[in-house]
Amino acid sequence: GDGTSSGSSTSSSSGTSASGTSAALSGQITVFAAASLKKTFTAIGAEFEKAHPGTTVTFNFAGSSDLVSQIQQGAPADVFASADAKNMAKATTASLTAGQPVNFASNTLEIAVPPGNPAKITSLADLAKPGIKVVVCAPAVPCGSAAATVERAAKVDVKPVSEEQSVTDVLGKVASGEADAGLVYVTDVKGAGDKVKGIEFAESSSAVNTYPIAALKRSTNGSLAQAFVQAVTGQAGQGILAAAGFAKP
Amino acid sequence: MPLVHPMPRGRPPLGLPAWVFVPAAVGAMFVVLPLVAMLTRIEWGSFGSLITSDSSRAALALSLRTSLASTVLCIVFGVPMALVLARTEFRGQSIARSLVLLPLVLPPVVGGIALLYTFGRRGLLGHTIEVLGLQIAFSTTAVVMAQTFVALPFLVVSLEGALRTGGQRFEEVAATLGARPTTVFLRVTLPLVLPGLASGAVLAFARALGEFGATITFAGSLQGVTRTLPLEIYLQRETDPQAAVALSLVLVVVATVVIALTRRSRTAL
Amino acid sequence: MPLVHPMPRGRPPLGLPAWVFVPAAVGAMFVVLPLVAMLTRIEWGSFGSLITSDSSRAALALSLRTSLASTVLCIVFGVPMALVLARTEFRGQSIARSLVLLPLVLPPVVGGIALLYTFGRRGLLGHTIEVLGLQIAFSTTAVVMAQTFVALPFLVVSLEGALRTGGQRFEEVAATLGARPTTVFLRVTLPLVLPGLASGAVLAFARALGEFGATITFAGSLQGVTRTLPLEIYLQRETDPQAAVALSLVLVVVATVVIALTRRSRTAL
Amino acid sequence: MKLDARVRFPQRGVDLTLAVEAGRTLALLGPNGAGKSTALASIAGLLRPDTGRITLDDRILYSHSDAHSDTDSGSFVATRPGQGEWVPPHARGVALLAQEPRLFPHLSVLDNVAFGPRSAGMPRGAARERAREWLGQVDAEAFADRRPAALSGGQAQRVAIARALATEPHLLLLDEPLSALDVESAPAIRQLLRRVLRDRTTILVTHDILDAVLLADDVAVVEDGRVVEQGPTSRVLTRPTSGFAARIAGLNLVRGTAHGAAVSTPEGLRIEGLSDDTLGEGAPAVAVFSPSAVGVYLQAPAGSPRNVVRGTVTDLEPHGHQVRVHTAYLAADITPAALSELHLAPGSEVVFTVKASEVAVYAA
Amino acid sequence: MKLDARVRFPQRGVDLTLAVEAGRTLALLGPNGAGKSTALASIAGLLRPDTGRITLDDRILYSHSDAHSDTDSGSFVATRPGQGEWVPPHARGVALLAQEPRLFPHLSVLDNVAFGPRSAGMPRGAARERAREWLGQVDAEAFADRRPAALSGGQAQRVAIARALATEPHLLLLDEPLSALDVESAPAIRQLLRRVLRDRTTILVTHDILDAVLLADDVAVVEDGRVVEQGPTSRVLTRPTSGFAARIAGLNLVRGTAHGAAVSTPEGLRIEGLSDDTLGEGAPAVAVFSPSAVGVYLQAPAGSPRNVVRGTVTDLEPHGHQVRVHTAYLAADITPAALSELHLAPGSEVVFTVKASEVAVYAA
Numbered sequence A: 001g002d003g004t005s006s007g008s009s010t011s012s013s014s015g016t017s018a019s020g021t022s023a024a025l026s027g028q029i030t031v032f033a034a035a036s037l038k039k040t041f042t043a044i045g046a047e048f049e050k051a052h053p054g055t056t057v058t059f060n061f062a063g064s065s066d067l068v069s070q071i072q073q074g075a076p077a078d079v080f081a082s083a084d085a086k087n088m089a090k091a092t093t094a095s096l097t098a099g100q101p102v103n104f105a106s107n108t109l110e111i112a113v114p115p116g117n118p119a120k121i122t123s124l125a126d127l128a129k130p131g132i133k134v135v136v137c138a139p140a141v142p143c144g145s146a147a148a149t150v151e152r153a154a155k156v157d158v159k160p161v162s163e164e165q166s167v168t169d170v171l172g173k174v175a176s177g178e179a180d181a182g183l184v185y186v187t188d189v190k191g192a193g194d195k196v197k198g199i200e201f202a203e204s205s206s207a208v209n210t211y212p213i214a215a216l217k218r219s220t221n222g223s224l225a226q227a228f229v230q231a232v233t234g235q236a237g238q239g240i241l242a243a244a245g246f247a248k249p
Numbered sequence B, C: 001m002p003l004v005h006p007m008p009r010g011r012p013p014l015g016l017p018a019w020v021f022v023p024a025a026v027g028a029m030f031v032v033l034p035l036v037a038m039l040t041r042i043e044w045g046s047f048g049s050l051i052t053s054d055s056s057r058a059a060l061a062l063s064l065r066t067s068l069a070s071t072v073l074c075i076v077f078g079v080p081m082a083l084v085l086a087r088t089e090f091r092g093q094s095i096a097r098s099l100v101l102l103p104l105v106l107p108p109v110v111g112g113i114a115l116l117y118t119f120g121r122r123g124l125l126g127h128t129i130e131v132l133g134l135q136i137a138f139s140t141t142a143v144v145m146a147q148t149f150v151a152l153p154f155l156v157v158s159l160e161g162a163l164r165t166g167g168q169r170f171e172e173v174a175a176t177l178g179a180r181p182t183t184v185f186l187r188v189t190l191p192l193v194l195p196g197l198a199s200g201a202v203l204a205f206a207r208a209l210g211e212f213g214a215t216i217t218f219a220g221s222l223q224g225v226t227r228t229l230p231l232e233i234y235l236q237r238e239t240d241p242q243a244a245v246a247l248s249l250v251l252v253v254v255a256t257v258v259i260a261l262t263r264r265s266r267t268a269l
Numbered sequence D, E: 001m002k003l004d005a006r007v008r009f010p011q012r013g014v015d016l017t018l019a020v021e022a023g024r025t026l027a028l029l030g031p032n033g034a035g036k037s038t039a040l041a042s043i044a045g046l047l048r049p050d051t052g053r054i055t056l057d058d059r060i061l062y063s064h065s066d067a068h069s070d071t072d073s074g075s076f077v078a079t080r081p082g083q084g085e086w087v088p089p090h091a092r093g094v095a096l097l098a099q100e101p102r103l104f105p106h107l108s109v110l111d112n113v114a115f116g117p118r119s120a121g122m123p124r125g126a127a128r129e130r131a132r133e134w135l136g137q138v139d140a141e142a143f144a145d146r147r148p149a150a151l152s153g154g155q156a157q158r159v160a161i162a163r164a165l166a167t168e169p170h171l172l173l174l175d176e177p178l179s180a181l182d183v184e185s186a187p188a189i190r191q192l193l194r195r196v197l198r199d200r201t202t203i204l205v206t207h208d209i210l211d212a213v214l215l216a217d218d219v220a221v222v223e224d225g226r227v228v229e230q231g232p233t234s235r236v237l238t239r240p241t242s243g244f245a246a247r248i249a250g251l252n253l254v255r256g257t258a259h260g261a262a263v264s265t266p267e268g269l270r271i272e273g274l275s276d277d278t279l280g281e282g283a284p285a286v287a288v289f290s291p292s293a294v295g296v297y298l299q300a301p302a303g304s305p306r307n308v309v310r311g312t313v314t315d316l317e318p319h320g321h322q323v324r325v326h327t328a329y330l331a332a333d334i335t336p337a338a339l340s341e342l343h344l345a346p347g348s349e350v351v352f353t354v355k356a357s358e359v360a361v362y363a364a
Ligand SMILES: Nc1ncnc2c1ncn2[C@@H]1O[C@H](COP(=O)(O)OP(=O)(O)OP(=O)(O)O)[C@@H](O)[C@H]1O
Pocket: C008, D011, D012, D014, D030, D031, D032, D033, D034, D035, D036, D037, D038, D039, D099, E149, E150, E151, E152, E153, E154, E155, E180, E182
């Protein structure tokens, strides 16, 4: 919490100063970002390029673990934004990051149900009822471990019909009506528009997922990389993230 | 293990152009080197415990069962399809052929979505299926369907090619000897196109065994029910890429053994 | 558009067993219905804007370029490989055949990892490649390599089947007429196996066009450089599955057109 | 079974009408490319004529016209509206022995021969039994267990013959069955066919006069896609009216118009002979005589033969114990002694003479 | 080019030694399955004998032994240690016309014939020119632009002949080139071959005596995988020592041991004749005589012929203007008049007589 707040304050100050010193920033960077950040980061990138004419930001979106192994294999990355702390930790352990990663957003789980909520789900406990088809993420992926955590906290034993590989897969099953309910992130429910309906539940606070970002050591344009990190943690970035449903870290 | 070769003894190979061996070797290297690189990275210490874990064993068993089942389905439906495409002429045949090819180019995940749209609870046939009391989604049946959907075109395309290359001179002879179409099919067409059918079946089996996107989208991923080896590998990769590689090795070995066994039993006939 | 058919005029089809049409129709339905279901779900209103967006157009162009390039590579390397497998006998040939088949069953994601282990900066050949001043991983070259890696076995397997089915009676005649192996290859083997080669190339092209796992792992997903249409579709799906379906439709149409064009130009020869 | 066939393939220039009475054998003779195999393939159902009509007894196997037919449209008659009738090959009861053996490469020789009986519903054991008998008939039991690839050309042909005969069809079509056989097998197989064809309805394509003489009741001569001559074997071969029939019968034939008992050709040749029917003056007619009736001289002799024809020797070939001397149109048989006396060689100018009493003249 | 070949295929029971002198034509005769095609395929390089040795002039095309050879191991000689020499088919300068035409289905008739010349490096235009000439020679220019599938059997065979001849090889191998041809084409193609083969080294497989007589300098008779008789054509056909050669020459042959000028067989038959060389008593010998020298009776006549053989008629067939009467071992030619007088039919018991002066007896 501490590092984050300082990060956000620095970013807001440098965000204003950035427009003043924009002459110093030029060139191109590649940002490796978790696939779930595609919409928001694309928007932030566009804002960033507008604010700093002459710069180009390109993105490589994929699963966080894919991104880490690509970076480990020498991919030309300047910035890494992970969807969980675990994958960022792999990068820091391998001393790939320049400085400490900064948390820039967080996310909590929500129950997603098909429009009209045919199974009449109202609480996490409903998911354990017999005959209800629930899908969750597999424990090996971030949203799955979060789901396990909340279940444990709420002492609810959900018997899912499927343990999906990613949030997208869970959403797909719910949106198509195949499953009666699923556990996904708030941002995912929001992103899916009217294809699913979100049901908040109190126990979700027991598993908060944070999103860290860091410039990378091997970057050939370190200052631009740092500037992008600051843009994400700064006001403009935070605004875009908040609009997509992300909570403050 | 030398393959039993159908070439009559004493018949010398005609000799290929020498230069052919250069690209052939390069191509082979290109395929083999990554496999070697993979082997060098495997931590053999933990290999045994890894591949004998409950989840790995369940995934392997499921993968084998479903892939064999979908290969059988591919043969049952694909052989007639290839026959109709290769041996008849009808208006719109080329459109039919293109349609059958489509799953080839459809990203598997989208194929899974399309299957959901069709056989899912709210899909085109969802009502019918529910009335029949069937339960497809999240079941092993769904896995087999997804695999069949992506693998079928492989069998059809390669078999159609073989049927056309083979021609129908022997089918004609059989007909003039009084053989009905079914007899011609079973006793002439099928045995003569066996090498092509075997290739097609191997391709379909391999495609089914490696199938990931359509399965995860249409069938989900539950240990022992719908989580096939590729899905298991994908999950392992989240936590331990090397474990995923080790599991892949198992997949590869299993596939090779199955394919070798089919080939052997065929040449033994 | 009726296909130009090689069957001589006046030659009546021998007639297939009537029952063949039943499984053929069921199989065709199984493939076609999901596609129809897909069509019914597309929001045609936003279709135009969606498929003409910058990122979609870039992805489509990249997909076409890379798939065609890797199909060419598959032909260049795969035809010699199939020839060597079908027309020579050597110790260890069956092992060679199995090795070449492996990428078929390797989950594509693991294939991508294997490629990274080989051609990545820290890979088996990483040093060599760096010394040569090349940068393979995360470039368009990497996309082509990934696609070639997964597509090559399709061409090799189906072509080997066709070569074996066709036999070598005409190659023998050509040799006794004094044709050197290269001439035999170019003027006899190749033209006679053209239907098989076409099938194989279509399979390889389709596989390359739909390739996802190995590409995202080995080449990454950079717009205009490595983000092919399947990757774009995958990303779209994160936010908007229907957009992904619409984009897939584009992919399918493009693939069908390309395949139809090749077939047409071939039959026109 | 009685066959009536009219098949037309305008593209190939083929328009043939053939009839075979029940139980008889028709030999189809004619030069390469005349349309013999085309006719057989049409009757067997492997080719669909552009127009025509093929019937076996009362059963229509093929008809082009839209004209309705009230025959029983059994389960196998696939009628397409506006396309006439079409019975697929397997339902015709017609067996075809094609010009190449085309043995099934994946079946043993025995199973190749058993294929027909099994297709007719015979159980495997009985079919193999039958096959073994037929293999015995063509002296090929020794190969029963081999694959066709391990047979010589003549062996394969014998097996193909056995395979065709083993089907016991209503109508048997044989396309040059004996051409690959050696001088020892050919007579044996010819004997076999003679026995077997006696009461079967058969069409036999051949280039060998012996086959026609020994096996066929009737002969049809096909040239350029048309039947130019048809009739009982003995009549066609002794009194041919077509050049090809004369050639195959080893006779000289001069075609022209009748003038009394003589035939004159547009080129000015005139052959006198004996005419046994009254020929219309100027009607088309042929003069036919044997090469052995021809005398060969270097100079025109001053003797009785009224027919004297000059020519240039194109070819000399042994013919039995004599030598056959060919000119562009005619042939003569002389003894080797005469040959060396005359010092003949290709290019020599010669005079052929024939007594009118040796020449048969009749309407063409 | 002089060919020497020794090829052995124990599995097929084939062990042949053949020699053809430069510029000469050897006719290979023998029953079906004797090993003729096997021999040609070995010489062409399509089959590898189990053991043996094939040389063309001094060049070793194949040898089995490890024995080193000091011939120039040109670029095409792929020597495998311990396996002897092996020249691949295309580098042998040997053209093979196989028993089936096997025209390339994807090339026009013209390009089929041009294939050989083009493979030898001739530019396309010139090769087509050459091909057109050869097509003209076999009377097939009309089909130049067709695909092989649109040819009749005989037409395809003619094109295949043109294709083989157009390569102008060192050694030409022809496997039954004329068997699919009609009575009009066959003589024309035979004339063509006679011109073309005059100065080429050739092996010709045939079942037709005419081919041997007209085209071949030498004859080799193959039976059961062995050469049983070899020599100049006239000698082999007039004084055969093998049953097959006698049969193809239309002669009666009785094999046995010499007793004076007579030959006696193990079955007790004894044929007296004239012997022009001194035969060792008890040495293997044959008695040969023409069917036309044989008299046919129902009862043994009380006349001069010293050779009287009883038998049962197996077959009657027309032979020129006579009828040939076959018994199990011998044949006799009689006139149709005599035939009807004797009331002969298969199964009749007959007595054959031959004057000793008509029988040649010589060493086998
Ligand atoms: N597919 C085809 N398309 C066009 N013309 C063809 C086709 N097949 C054959 N022909 C022609 O039709 C004619 C008749 O051919 P067919 O095979 O019936 O002759 P045939 O009498 O059997 O001759 P042969 O004695 O040589 O076997 C020939 O001139 C041939 O060139």
